[in-house]
Amino acid sequence: MRILGIESSCDETAVAVVEDGVRIRSSIVASQVSTHAIYGGVVPELASRMHLEAIDPLVDQALMQADVGLNDIDGIAATQGPGLIGALLVGFSYAKALAWARHLPLAGVNHLEAHICSLQLLDNPPGFPFICLVVSGGHTNIYHVKEPGAFTLMGQTRDDAAGEAFDKVAKMMGLSYPGGPAIEALAQKGNPEKxxxxxxxxxxxSFDFSFSGLKSAVARHLHETPEMSPDIDDDRLAHVAAGFQMAVIDVLSTKxxxxxxxxxxxxxxxxxxVSANRTFVDILSERAEQHKINVFSPPLSLCGDNAAMIAARGWEMIRNNQVCGLADDVYSRIKFTVDDAN
Structure with a gap:
């Protein structure tokens, strides 16, 4: 079964064709990072307009790369939420129209569940049941994944997500957007113990997270050390980056x-x-190995927002007849309920 996946929840327009939920036939991402970087974050109106410009040509490119036509597609999957409403509407409305015109089933995919399914696209995926951390700019959630499609929330962030903390701390330090790669690169020159x-x-x-206090601690340190500036050729900012990054890694890996x-x-x-942060992956793997626990992370192409993971999750949903109608709408947020039994 071939699924056409469409992703437009934030600032990447992505389209992919995935076969039988595990084989990526094509995966194309049009990033908007350079557009939003000058503002230090995503501008929702700009994101929506750029999705409108990109989506139709990307569908054509993805089909061409997969060497298939629309007649060869068995279903469509699109991100329904959470995300930016305007951005979501572009991709989901396009998917609904295409599914209606081609008489194809449509899966409205939960973006966070799709990130978990990105691990099933690995040549050697984790075995069920497993623990999964979905860690991004807006979310830091721990799930117990009992079987395909069965996700039990064990913990979540109470304030800033890990990726959000990286972006905000990077902005404080005068680093580029997105903040995660910038902080990781600078941290390599610093001492995390300093x-x-x-x-x-x-x-x-508790399996919940809170990074607002850490963010505030970095802000206080920078304020109390006014000579610290990105214009100074000094190792001190590198020590701040390394110390901040290690604090985040310690909390994530421990939990x-x-x-x-x-x-x-x-x-x-x-x-x-944030799974693209190789320092985090390496340290977590080393610590987990001491407990005879294996760590799995997707390749860089599947760490960020992409449509292959949307198609993989959509394949599961369509197989189980979890499909959308034309009246279904997008949603910006999800009310998470942590399993009391944990």
């Missing part, structure tokens, strides 16, 4: 390993934009 920032664990039995041990899972998966 400046000790707080680690908010929220109690030993992930604890969740895996609680659920007796041998595998941990990480997905979402």
């Amino acid at each position: 400046i000790k920032f707080p680690r908010s664990m929220l109690g030993k039995d 992930l390993i604890a969740a895996a041990k609680k659920k007796k899972c041998a595998d941990i998966g990480i997905a979402g934009g």
Whole structure:
């Protein structure tokens, strides 16, 4: 079964063709980073306009790259939420129109569940059940993935998500947008032990996250050290980046390993934009190995927003007859409920 996937939840327009939920026939992403970088973040109106310009040519390119036509497509999957409403409407409306015109089933995909499904596109995916961290600009959630399509939320961020904290700290330091890659690059020149920032664990039995205190601690440090400036040729900013990054990694890895041990899972998966941080992946893998736990992360092409993961999740949904109608709408947020049993 070939699924055409469409993603437009934020600032990437993406289209992909995935076969049987695991084989990527094509995957194309049109990034808007350079457009939004001058504003230090995503401008929703600009994002929506750029999705409108990009989506139709991208569908043609994805079909051509996959060497298929619309007659060879068995279903369509599009991001329904969460995300920016205007951006979501572009991709989801396009998908609804195409599905109606071609008499094809349409899956409205939860963007976060799709990130988890990106791990199933690996040649060697994690085995069920496993623990998965979805860590991105807007979300930092831990899930217990019991079987395909069965996601139980164990913990979530109470304020800033990890990726959001990276972006905001980078902006404080005068670094480029997006902040994650900029901080990781600068941190490689610093000593993570030089400046000790707080680690908010929220109690030993909690799998929730809070990064607002860490962000505030970095802001105070920069304010109290006014000679620190991105214009100074000094290692001090590198030490700040390294210390901040290590604080985030310590919290994420500690809670992930604890969740895996609680659920007796041998595998941990990480997905979402922050999973592109190789320092995080390497440190988590090293620490997990001490507990005989394996760590899985997607390649760079599947870390950020992409349509291959949307198509993979859509394939599962269409197989289970979880399809949308023309009256279905997009949603910007999800009310998460943590499993009390954890």
